[in-house]
Amino acid sequence: MSKIGLVIKREFDSRVKKKSFLLATILVPLLFPAIIGGMIYFAIQESKNAEQEKVYVIDEAGEFNFENDNKYAFEELNLGLEEAKVAFTESEAYALLYLPAIDLANPAGIVMYAKKNPSLQASSYFENQIESQIRDRKLKSSGISEEELDKLKTNISLSTINVSDTGEEKASSAGVAYGIAYAFSFLVYMFVLIYGTQIMQGVIEEKSSKIVEIIVSSVKPFQLMIGKVIGVASVGLLQFAIWVVLIFALSAGVFAIFDFNPADMQTAQESMSGMNGNSSAQAAIMENSKVGEILNVVYDIPYAYYISVFAFFFISGYLLYGALFAAVGSAVDNITDAQQFTMPITMPMIIGFLGTFMFVMPEPDGNVSFWLSIIPFTAPVAMMARVAFGVPAWELALSMGLMVVGFLFTIWMAGRIYRIGILMHGTKVNYKTLLKWVKTNS
Amino acid sequence: MHILTAKNLNKTFHQNVALHNVDLEIPKQSIFGLLGPNGAGKSTFIRIVNQIINADSGQIQINGEDLAAKHIGTIGYLPEERGLYKKMKVGDQLLYLAQLKGLPKKEAVQKIKSWLERFEASDWLNKKIEDLSKGMQQKVQFISTVMHEPELIILDEPFSGFDPINANLIKDEILRLREKGSTIIFSTHRMESVEEMCDYIALINKSEKILDGEKSKIKNDFKSNQFTLVHRGNGISTNETFNLESKVTFGEGLHKSTLKLLSGASSNQLLQELLNQKVDIVSFQEDIPSINDIFIQLVKGDKQNTPTS
Numbered sequence: 001m002s003k004i005g006l007v008i009k010r011e012f013d014s015r016v017k018k019k020s021f022l023l024a025t026i027l028v029p030l031l032f033p034a035i036i037g038g039m040i041y042f043a044i045q046e047s048k049n050a051e052q053e054k055v056y057v058i059d060e061a062g063e064f065n066f067e068n069d070n071k072y073a074f075e076e077l078n079l080g081l082e083e084a085k086v087a088f089t090e091s092e093a094y095a096l097l098y099l100p101a102i103d104l105a106n107p108a109g110i111v112m113y114a115k116k117n118p119s120l121q122a123s124s125y126f127e128n129q130i131e132s133q134i135r136d137r138k139l140k141s142s143g144i145s146e147e148e149l150d151k152l153k154t155n156i157s158l159s160t161i162n163v164s165d166t167g168e169e170k171a172s173s174a175g176v177a178y179g180i181a182y183a184f185s186f187l188v189y190m191f192v193l194i195y196g197t198q199i200m201q202g203v204i205e206e207k208s209s210k211i212v213e214i215i216v217s218s219v220k221p222f223q224l225m226i227g228k229v230i231g232v233a234s235v236g237l238l239q240f241a242i243w244v245v246l247i248f249a250l251s252a253g254v255f256a257i258f259d260f261n262p263a264d265m266q267t268a269q270e271s272m273s274g275m276n277g278n279s280s281a282q283a284a285i286m287e288n289s290k291v292g293e294i295l296n297v298v299y300d301i302p303y304a305y306y307i308s309v310f311a312f313f314f315i316s317g318y319l320l321y322g323a324l325f326a327a328v329g330s331a332v333d334n335i336t337d338a339q340q341f342t343m344p345i346t347m348p349m350i351i352g353f354l355g356t357f358m359f360v361m362p363e364p365d366g367n368v369s370f371w372l373s374i375i376p377f378t379a380p381v382a383m384m385a386r387v388a389f390g391v392p393a394w395e396l397a398l399s400m401g402l403m404v405v406g407f408l409f410t411i412w413m414a415g416r417i418y419r420i421g422i423l424m425h426g427t428k429v430n431y432k433t434l435l436k437w438v439k440t441n442s
Numbered sequence: 443m444h445i446l447t448a449k450n451l452n453k454t455f456h457q458n459v460a461l462h463n464v465d466l467e468i469p470k471q472s473i474f475g476l477l478g479p480n481g482a483g484k485s486t487f488i489r490i491v492n493q494i495i496n497a498d499s500g501q502i503q504i505n506g507e508d509l510a511a512k513h514i515g516t517i518g519y520l521p522e523e524r525g526l527y528k529k530m531k532v533g534d535q536l537l538y539l540a541q542l543k544g545l546p547k548k549e550a551v552q553k554i555k556s557w558l559e560r561f562e563a564s565d566w567l568n569k570k571i572e573d574l575s576k577g578m579q580q581k582v583q584f585i586s587t588v589m590h591e592p593e594l595i596i597l598d599e600p601f602s603g604f605d606p607i608n609a610n611l612i613k614d615e616i617l618r619l620r621e622k623g624s625t626i627i628f629s630t631h632r633m634e635s636v637e638e639m640c641d642y643i644a645l646i647n648k649s650e651k652i653l654d655g656e657k658s659k660i661k662n663d664f665k666s667n668q669f670t671l672v673h674r675g676n677g678i679s680t681n682e683t684f685n686l687e688s689k690v691t692f693g694e695g696l697h698k699s700t701l702k703l704l705s706g707a708s709s710n711q712l713l714q715e716l717l718n719q720k721v722d723i724v725s726f727q728e729d730i731p732s733i734n735d736i737f738i739q740l741v742k743g744d745k746q747n748t749p750t751s
Contacts, residue, residue, distance in 0.1 A: 003542060006538065006541050006542055010538050013534075014527070014529065014530065206527075209525040209526070209527065209528060210521070210523040210524060210525025211525040211526055211527055212525075213494070213519075213521040213523060213525070214519065214521060214525070214539065214586070215539075215542065216494050217492040217493070217494055217514070217517070217519045217521075218514050218539070218542035218543050219542055423489075423494065423495075425523075436456070440456075
């Protein structure tokens with residue numbers, strides 16, 4: 001086995017055989033489906049158990065007509081406002097709606113009384129109801145028949161379809177793209193940071209335990225550094241692969257246990273979003289078509305493309321930052337000293353991460369998004385987000401090309417700092433010293 | 443035949459000269475003491491031989507060939523600052539280091555087994571380094587240095603951190619390894635072990651080699667032709683053969699005199715002179731300087747010669 005191979009093997013084995021690795025690798029995938037499954041379970045339970053709330057209505061003109069649904073039961077009171085208020089406070093009712101006789105052109109004086117602050121969902125629900133009824137009345141008063149009014153009511157679900165140059169059509173969904181962008185860029189960010197820090201810790205450990213002098217009498221410092229970077233990366237990739245397999249397997253298991261079907265999902269979604277402004281039959285139709293559409297898009301995702309792009313940016317981003325972390329580890333004597341140098345490394349990562357949320361997600365093809373996804377320090381996170389929304393091939397190629405240049409450059413620079421740094425003990429190092437090391441020929 | 447020849451080695455770290463025109467020849471199958479005060483340049487020399495750093499100029503040859511990557515397996519190196527992977531098991535650790543030195547796995551496993559047996563440490567194989575005592579760790583470290591049977595073994599302060607029993611054990615191992623054909627370079631400022639074990643020495647001070655050669659010859663060169671005479675009776679009269687440098691009187695009529703031969707005279711002539719004088723000789727011994735004396739004399743003399751800055 002080559003020497004780099006030996007170093008890779010040691011770095012890999014020593015991490016994979018640790019109990020903490022085993023724990024993290026198994027617990028995280030258990031945790032995700034457990035949390036998601038738990039949330040769905042409770043959402044379903046809550047919507048099943050939810051009691052109808054009573055709402056009193058004083059309709060002075062007798063023009064309004066509220067339909068009971070599974071959340072609210074309406075009861076009209078033929079009392080004056082003051083008496084009704086007393087009756088309301090003594091009752092269990094949730095709210096009291098006061099609808100005075102109003103001027104259609106200028107409706108004013110409608111009040112909702114509640115015992116505690118009503119939720120935004122509840123108040124906007126009542127507002128919508130009242131608004132649409134007033135609108136109906138306005139339409140009627142301008143001579144539109146009941147029949148025509150029913151015809152006017154529409155519910156649409158916008159299907160978005162991507163058309164490629166070749167005329168091929170693919171179902172798409174901004175929501176799904178958003179989810180994928182979020183997931184992939186977050187994963188890249190997290191992995192690079194976690195495993196980059198691990199490299200740094202490994203280097204500091206070797207340096208402070210003084211073993212490094214023995215190792216570099218057999219291996220070139222550069223080989224040791226590269227071996228470490230690759231060894232730690234393989235641990236990360238292995239962990240990621242195990243997570244993906246376990247999460248898929250366990251999620252499937254969780255869905256099976258809860259007998260998860262679209263109807264349940266619809267109720268769950270309804271209760272979670274609190275959106276049932278339409279009658280339940282309409283909602284069911286609408287939600288079903290939405291679910292079907294999302295599933296359609298999810299099945300249509302070019303997984304192979306995403307995963308290979310992800311693998312590229314994960315590995316290249318990791319190499320770029322991992323080399324810098326190795327250089328920092330070599331320059332300091334302990335973790336505390338490392339902090340002053342890790343700041344400038346994590347900064348561009350954080351900028352890339354925040355920039356992805358502020359610019360790339362809302363506007364994937366914007367100017368800032370373009371630059372974030374081209375500059376190697378922010379590209380791994382930003383480009384992963386853009387890829388989910390679709391990105392021109394030349395931009396992807398340019399970004400990848402610069403990524404390669406970027407990590408070759410940081411590895412070269414880190415190697416020059418590393419070879420001197422690992423043999424230095426007790427020297428206070430600043431940026432000037434680091435620059436001097438980069439320039440020194442040994 | 444020399445296992446290692448260094449010619450005109452120079453190394454500078456940012457204006458600090460670490461080695462200046464250093465020449466060294468290390469004979470095969472010898473124990474070679476590399477002496478010098480802290481910061482003299484010993485470690486720099488050792489690091490260059492171990493190819494950890496490169497010399498700015500000059501040449502190093504191992505067995506007549508220019509130093510190259512293939513010589514890594516020829517050299518065993520025990521640095522002054524000891525260290526092993528704390529969380530790694532003894533067996534895994536030794537195997538890793540042996541493989542890095544180029545030993546095939548099968549052979550390495552066998553060697554590790556026999557070395558641990560030699561040190562009565564076979565049951566350490568699956569213990570983590572951090573669970574061993576400091577002395578045990580040092581033994582593992584020593585094994586890691588010599589297990590691939592290197593032709594050239596470089597030991598930087600080998601006895602620091604060993605208790606006297608283990609230090610003796612290591613001493614015996616070093617002698618045994620030389621018997622088997624290895625050459626040992628010893629970098630130290632502990633003179634008693636140099637006196638005891640080294641065949642050759644070189645003294646480096648302020649980045650320059652100021653002395654080297656066979657130990658016995660160097661000691662001979664530094665003889666001051668002084669003799670210590672313990673005697674009864676007070677009647678030493680000096681003449682053209684010798685001078686009386688000093689005299690100390692003990693109880694019971696015993697005296698200790700330091701005599702210095704004058705040029706041309708031999709120790710036999712001196713003895714003859716003394717026999718003719720009215721003294722009873724109790725003991726007669728030549729004053730041979732210890733390596734320690736030579737070391738201090740040279741390093742101090744060097745300091746006096748250079749203006750203090």
